[in-house]
Amino acid sequence: MAVPGTMGKILFVDLTNQTISVETPSDDVYLKYFGGYGLGAYYLYNLQKPGVDPLGPEAHLGFFAGLLTGTPALSGNRYFVVGKSPKTGGWGDANSGGTFGPIMKQAGFDGVIFRGISAKPVYLLLDHGDAKLLSAETWWGLDTNELEDKVKEQYGKQAGLACIGPAGERMSLLAAVINDKGRAAARSGLGAVMGSKRLKAIVAVGDAPIPLADPEGMKRCIAEYREGMKQQGMYQVLNQYGTAGITAAACTSGDTPIKNWAGSPDDFPGVKKISDDEVLAIQEKKYACWRCSIACGGETKIEHGPYKSHNHKPEYETLGAFGTLCLNDNLASINACNEICNRQGLDTIGTGCTVAFAIECYENGVLTDKDTGGLKLTWGNAEAIVELTRQIAYGEGFGKIFADGAKLAAERIGRGAEQYAMHIGGEEVPMHDPRLNPGLATSYKMDATPARHTQLSAWTAEAEFAPPGLITEPFQRYQVEGKGRMYQKISAHHHSATSAGMCMFAWVCLPPTSLPDMLTYVTGHKFTVDDVERAGNRIAAIRMAFNIREGVRNVDFKVPDRILGRPPLEKGPLAGVTIDLDRQVHDYLEAMGWDTQTGIPKRETLEALELDFVAAELYG
Numbered sequence: 001m002a003v004p005g006t007m008g009k010i011l012f013v014d015l016t017n018q019t020i021s022v023e024t025p026s027d028d029v030y031l032k033y034f035g036g037y038g039l040g041a042y043y044l045y046n047l048q049k050p051g052v053d054p055l056g057p058e059a060h061l062g063f064f065a066g067l068l069t070g071t072p073a074l075s076g077n078r079y080f081v082v083g084k085s086p087k088t089g090g091w092g093d094a095n096s097g098g099t100f101g102p103i104m105k106q107a108g109f110d111g112v113i114f115r116g117i118s119a120k121p122v123y124l125l126l127d128h129g130d131a132k133l134l135s136a137e138t139w140w141g142l143d144t145n146e147l148e149d150k151v152k153e154q155y156g157k158q159a160g161l162a163c164i165g166p167a168g169e170r171m172s173l174l175a176a177v178i179n180d181k182g183r184a185a186a187r188s189g190l191g192a193v194m195g196s197k198r199l200k201a202i203v204a205v206g207d208a209p210i211p212l213a214d215p216e217g218m219k220r221c222i223a224e225y226r227e228g229m230k231q232q233g234m235y236q237v238l239n240q241y242g243t244a245g246i247t248a249a250a251c252t253s254g255d256t257p258i259k260n261w262a263g264s265p266d267d268f269p270g271v272k273k274i275s276d277d278e279v280l281a282i283q284e285k286k287y288a289c290w291r292c293s294i295a296c297g298g299e300t301k302i303e304h305g306p307y308k309s310h311n312h313k314p315e316y317e318t319l320g321a322f323g324t325l326c327l328n329d330n331l332a333s334i335n336a337c338n339e340i341c342n343r344q345g346l347d348t349i350g351t352g353c354t355v356a357f358a359i360e361c362y363e364n365g366v367l368t369d370k371d372t373g374g375l376k377l378t379w380g381n382a383e384a385i386v387e388l389t390r391q392i393a394y395g396e397g398f399g400k401i402f403a404d405g406a407k408l409a410a411e412r413i414g415r416g417a418e419q420y421a422m423h424i425g426g427e428e429v430p431m432h433d434p435r436l437n438p439g440l441a442t443s444y445k446m447d448a449t450p451a452r453h454t455q456l457s458a459w460t461a462e463a464e465f466a467p468p469g470l471i472t473e474p475f476q477r478y479q480v481e482g483k484g485r486m487y488q489k490i491s492a493h494h495h496s497a498t499s500a501g502m503c504m505f506a507w508v509c510l511p512p513t514s515l516p517d518m519l520t521y522v523t524g525h526k527f528t529v530d531d532v533e534r535a536g537n538r539i540a541a542i543r544m545a546f547n548i549r550e551g552v553r554n555v556d557f558k559v560p561d562r563i564l565g566r567p568p569l570e571k572g573p574l575a576g577v578t579i580d581l582d583r584q585v586h587d588y589l590e591a592m593g594w595d596t597q598t599g600i601p602k603r604e605t606l607e608a609l610e611l612d613f614v615a616a617e618l619y620g
Contacts, residue, residue, distance in 0.1 A: 003030045004213040005067045005522035009109050010043070011131055013124060015197050016057055016116030020131050025110075031525055032610065035066035035110060037093040038499030038539040040082030043113060045542055045614070050549045054084040054092075054189075055171060055196035057117045063104070063162065063202060064111035066501025070102035070210045070290070072218055073518045074225060075506035077101055077290040078498070079162070081177050085188040087405060087426040090552035091448040091543045092188030096162075097289035097503055098180035100204065103160030107206030114197055123163075123201040128208070136200035141166060143343040144178040147201065155205050163201035164191045165345025170395050171195045173404035174350045178342060182312030183289070183297075186347035187427065188449055189405075213524025221521050225514045226293065232509040234465050235294060242296040243316035247275035250316070251324055254436045254573040255463070258324045259379065260356040261422050261429075261562050264572025270329030274319050278331055283313055294505055300335055307332035307386065311339035314348075317453075320431030321352020326359055326385055333382035337389045344393035350405050353428035355388050357406040360420040366413065373398050425557045427451035435565045435574040437462040438478060442487060442584045444563075446554050446599070448543035454504060456494040458487040466490055469511045480583045484591030492536030499539055538609040540592070541601045545614045548600050555585065555599040 002008025002024065012021045025039075033039040040062045052058040061083040068076035079101030085092030104112075108129035121136040139147055144165045151161045161179055168175035168191035175191025176184040212218055229235055237245045250256045251271040258268050265271070272278065279300075287297030298313035307330075314322075314334055318341075322334045341348045361367045362377035369376075375384050375398060391399025402409045406421040406428055422429050424444050430453040434441035439459030447455040460466040462477045470493060471486055497507045497515050507515070516527035547554060561567075565578035589596045593605035606615035 003027050003067075004211045004524050005071055006030055006035070006110050007105055007108050007208070007210070011109050011112040013112060013114045013133070014116045015114055015118040015122065015133075015199065018118070018133055020133070030067065031523065032535060032538060034496055034499040034519075034535055034539075035069065036064050036078065036080045036499035036501055037082050037095070037543070038495065038535070039111065040064045040080055040093065041091070041539060041542045041546060044082055045546050047113070048084065052084065054086040054089070054193055058115070059084055059193060059196075060113055060115045061190065061193050061197060061199075062111060062113045065101045065105045066499055068518060068522060069501030070105040071212060071522050072222055072291070073502065073522065074222060074229065074510065074514070075289070075292045075294065075503035076501045077292060078501045078503060079104060079185070081185045081190045083188070083190050083193045084550070085190070085449070086192050087173050087189040087407075088450060088552065089426070090547035090550050092190055093449055094177065094185035094187045094190050095498065096177070096179055096183045096185040097292070098183035099290045100160040100162045100179040101501065102290045103158070103204040103206065104202070105210055106208050107160070107204040108208055112202065114199060117196065118198040121198045121200050123199070123203055126202065126204040126206065128206045139200050140169060144345055145181050145343050148181050151201070151203055155203060158205070158207070160204035161201055163345075164194045165343060167344045167346050167393055167395070167403070168192060168195040169200075170403070172346065172395065173408070174346045174354070174392070176345050176347045178345050182342040184342070184347065186349065187452065191345055212522055214521045218518070218521035221517050225510055228511070229506065229509040230293075232468070234505065235509045238294050238296040238505055241276045241280060242298055242313055244279035244313065244319060245276045247316055247319050247323075248272050255433055256320045256324045256431050257429075257433050259327055260325055260360045260420060261560070262360075263327070264569055264574065266571060268324050268327055268329070271324065273329040274323045274331045274334060279313065279319070282331065282335065287312065289503065292503065292506070294503075296505060302332050302335060305332055306383075307336035309335050309339045311335060312342060314338040317431050318348040318352065321349050322355065322385060322389070325352055325356040325431070327379040328382050328385055329380070330382035333386050336386050340386075340389050340393045346393055349430050350428040351389060351392060353422060354392065354402045354406045354409060355385055357409065357421050358388060358402060361413065361417050364420070366415050366417050366420070371398065422560050422563065424451040424559055425552070425554075429560075429563060432459070433574065434459075434563060434579050435569070435577045438579050438584065439483065439487060441559060441564060441579050441581045442588050443491075445557050445559050445581065446585060446588060448540070448547050448554070450554065450557055455491065456504060456508070457491040458483045460490055460508065461486055465508050467493070467508050467510055467512055480580055481587055483584065484587035484589070487588045488537070488591040489533065491540060492533045495536035495539040496532045534609070537592070538611060541606060541609055541611055542614060544594070544599070544601060545606070545611070545618060548618060553599055555597070
């Protein structure tokens, strides 16, 4: 019998040969990796040879749910896409909420792993425990909203869908995997990997109950923790506004990057036009992911003006990328960019950052009207920002240069453009500034997926929204030494929570005992806080080992100077701040038990984490 909380099935699909097989993982594998990208890293490390082309037939692409996904656990609704990133050349993962993850499990599967390339477009149907590949030739070219409507019409309103839009079909490296008309597993370029396989979608249909070891105990556990969660300030802001509720405050404090990371709050006085109440004013109704009480999402509708739209509410990251980063305070235009990206299947962070890069190139004469086809890419030009976003999304005209993100666009343009491309290892940097919370710099450089704000670490304590009670030692925001242990502890707990399928917004509102308690009641295996931390360290190590094996060493990633305050800003709340990243990274690597020069997990660390097979490969 499979571990409670799981369906006991991982599906393997060879798209070249159009064959499907099923495997039941051992209890040990489920309990060591918690599902999600933890389980995905275990499988891809063992299945995929190093050095493969991420867009080639030997590359694997996985979809995984967590141990808590689809259970009564608080915000247990995430699913994960994993593979080799065509942007960084190393480990890639992305996750999303909504409904798809729980429905995939209810359809009978904890995960699906694809390899090969189909001769023609296909989709995978998961149907009450059965699986088959079907032609997607009539679906190819549809945007994600159009496809969602077709799937609901054909398979019923309760069907789940994870798909790519036309941008993914064209293998744009900014491409995302989309579900629920705007929830996005967006980063790492994995939508491009899906497109390379001519895999348009996974459709899931099922209503199988997910077994629980102790349903009554789980009910009591959830009731107890839910009440405490609702008292947290983060919960209340998200419940009222969603992530849009932090935009103005984050910009004013210096958290949100401005003018492609070169500006200060003085450069963007119109931030309130794209924040909290202004965003609520265009919200038609609230949206909640599967059984989530936070309900931070929403659907917006703009019926008049040049930017008519009916769309998911733009998140904070989207408001920053197309707003503060581009000096654009036209909310309707940002909402239009959001809809373009969602329908065509693009990462709004990467796309907005790339647009800001293009603007700075234009403003500094690296790009001219001749290059842009007459598009006036000036700061705050809402019309031009929407048009360039549209061209990138549709792969048209001038936009083709930018369809693979800022790094490759800079290489194509030349003429010194690279100085304006804000990326780390090929991944555009999200909307949180290390000059305010220095731990972000270590996360951005040293997580296996670089430039990722959703990999929580010491910076969440600096920003005062780490889980209550997880960090009890006193510290200073700009303290350098001594934070390595804090980084290791927070990141380990978060790796486990994320892999288990929890949304990070619920996790930061809960005490550290909540995850092991929920895992215990779901699986029937006793978990402690220490067990959770150990599992998180294991997951971190195998993800990093994937990078090392691919020849990708995070210690060699360069964080753009302006993101570290080199030279420091001359005005605003971050004036004079410079981050000593080298000392931070050294402290972090020591705490992790990884080599402080190479960043490689030490043999004894790997063996202590029961990753002997990784140690044997890395060290012989």
